[in-house]
Amino acid sequence: MHAAQSDLEEQLSSPESPGGGARVARAVPQVAAVLVVALLLAVIVRLPWIGDLGMHAATIQRLGHSLLHPGNPLVDADTPSPYYSPWMLLLGALAKVTGLSVFVVLRIGALVGLTLLVTGVWRYVRTLSAQRAAPALALLSLVLLWGTAVLNWSGFIGLHSLALTISYPSVFALGLSFHFWAWLTRALRERASWGRWLALGLLWALILLCHQFTGVVATLGALAMVVSARPGRQVWLRLGAGLVLGAVLLWVWPYYDFFSLFSAGADLEAIHKSLYQHLFARFGLVLLGVLALALRLRRDRWDALALFFALGALVVAAGGLTGHYSWGRAMPAALIPAQLAAALEAVSAGRRAVRAGWACVLGLALAVGFWGQAGTIGYATGKSALPSVLADKYETPWVGYHWITPWVRYGDVVMARTIAARQIPAYGGYTVAPGYPDVFLRDSARRSEAVDRFFAGGTSAQERRGILREYGVRWVVGSADLAGPGLRKVTAGPGEQILYRVMP
Missing domain, CATH: 3.40.50 (Rossmann fold)
Structure with missing residues (x-):
């Protein structure tokens, strides 16, 4: 049995300290996480427009006009589009049936995506730790443990980026990814049925169809979890069946040819080159998570999060060295395990004094990360409500047409x-x-x-x-x-x- 699984079972069998200090220590990250979620809910009401929101609104427009033959979402041409995913098809159907405006539908999609993300993080982290504060700390680390410079990009869930991409399919797909990892982890630990493995294969394909780059991240995470578990022949057979079923769904999806996207990278390299710039300013705080991963790897050389990070870092490094800059979109595969490891170390590392020291360092890093992204508050309150020191961090949304x-x-x-x-x-x-x-x-x-x-x-x-x-x-x-x-x-x-x- 792996060391990580043994630690988890020990936590599950050991009652937590009933002392008031322990309750306060648990309550602080939980309250902070609730405040972050409340901020994002307020952002959804305003739905600030910067970046790709118009593309997703246009996609819903076309599907709301014609579910079967929407055509190109941007120009008057009869072409397929990778934006016609199962999730956008569902939102388009909602717009068509209800007559709601696309921006109302996008808000509904944002609410569903945020719910999936929060519940997915909670479920996956519970497979890694039984400590009650772990899910809240993990959520805070995922949105705040970044750097002092803001990076806004779909699939990257820093607080500022998440506020601007909350209605994008990438948030929905990442929420599904956390649920996928939770189900996969439990399936690897239990004698899961053929039906569960087939369902996992379909979910894997659904994530890839909804947001291809997030699908790559989900796949790297799943690979790390499978390698970490070192399953037997029976599991490999069922896993293979799930993969085949998922591949069939990718092949038969009628709105675009998924596999033709593998040859489209050359058109995307220039756009993604900026992902490899200002790395320390954007991701410097994640180094705390890298240290946590090293400690986890020392305790268990098959640690799933460490393997996940290694796979993500390898893909990103290969993209930078070969000029395939679009591979930088796999960066969350390195960021997410490091951020989760930093949170988990604060609740499960060694003696109580060690955990307390780690929690203090993590708390300071999260405070620095929040300050770097504090302009997010303006998307809920408006710029006029911000003090001048925060107004300078605010990026004015587009006006619209x-x-x-x-x-x-x-x-x-x-x-x-x-x-x-x-x-x-x-x-x-x-x-x-x-x-x-x-x-x-x-x-x-x-x-x-x-x-x-x-x-x-x-x-x-x-x-x-x-x-x-x-x-x-x-x-x-x-x-x-x-x-x-x-x-x-x-x-x-x-x-x-x-x-x-x-x-x-």
């Missing part, structure tokens, strides 16, 4: 670029070029070149009219410089933007 909706109808093509192109599809319109990389849109580069030519200062009015006709454009969002023949000003929006109608 609701001001064009009285004129732009569902399915209208709008000529726009940069941030406008990332938001307009959320309201039902299409853009000429996608605001995000699209691996299934064959003429994506040509469309982007056409948009650049249209907005270039030296482009003639005749050439602009030709571009508008080619792509069936009915509206243009741009500056006053575009005024001229063929375009009629309709209204003005924030930042001196103007909506033009394309005249016949």
Whole structure:
């Protein structure tokens, strides 16, 4: 029997100290975790818009319009999209049946994703420790034990990043991943039935379909847990059956070809290069968790969290060394086990004095991590409610393009670029070029070149009219410089933007 499992069974059989000091020590992280969850619930009400929210809103728009043939979520083209996942299909069906706006549906999705994440962390941590404070400490470590610089990216659940991505499929998929790891850990410890292993295979495939990068993290974690358990032949057979069933689901999913995504990495490398920059500023506090992993590995050379970290670090390092920067999206596979190990060490390491010392160091690190991400509070209260020292940490959300909706109808093509192109599809319109990389849109580069030519200062009015006709454009969002023949000003929006109608 593994040392980690023996420790867990010892904790389960030993009553916790009934003293008041022990109760207070448990209550502090639990209260802090409740406050963090309450903050995120308040953020969901406001739903700040920065980044990819428009892509997910557009996906729900298309599915709400047609569940069977939604087409490209951003441009007027009949292409598949990896954003048409089972989770987004469910949210699209909800929008279609209820008539709710996509932003209300996104809030519902955010609430479900946050619930899955919190309960998933709780269930998985309970497989690692019976200490009552462990789940709360783990949740705090996952969202606060990062660095002094903020990293906002889907699949990375630092508090600030989580506030901006709370409605994304990545949060839903990561919540499922923690539940998946909890079920897998218990299945490896028990004589699980064939049905449970088949269900695990389907859940694994579901995570991969909902968010491919989080699916990689879930897979690396599962591999570490299986290797750590060193199961017998019977388990390997059932595990293999579950994997085959999961692969079948990936193969038959009708909305996009999952396996074709393996050849799409070259289009994503430049975007992800920034993940390898400012590593210490972004992740410096995680070094405390790396130390905790070293201590765990010393106690048990088959420790699942240590193996999980090693696999994640290996993939990320290989991506940086070979120029496959998209592999940096596997970074949570190194961060999550380190953050969990730091939390667990505070409740289970050696003597009481050692645990107390570790808890003090962890508490200080969590306080530093929270201060680095304290601008998150503004997404619940608004910037005006923040003191000046916190207002400097606040990143102003995007305004949105609701001001064009009285004129732009569902399915209208709008000529726009940069941030406008990332938001307009959320309201039902299409853009000429996608605001995000699209691996299934064959003429994506040509469309982007056409948009650049249209907005270039030296482009003639005749050439602009030709571009508008080619792509069936009915509206243009741009500056006053575009005024001229063929375009009629309709209204003005924030930042001196103007909506033009394309005249016949």
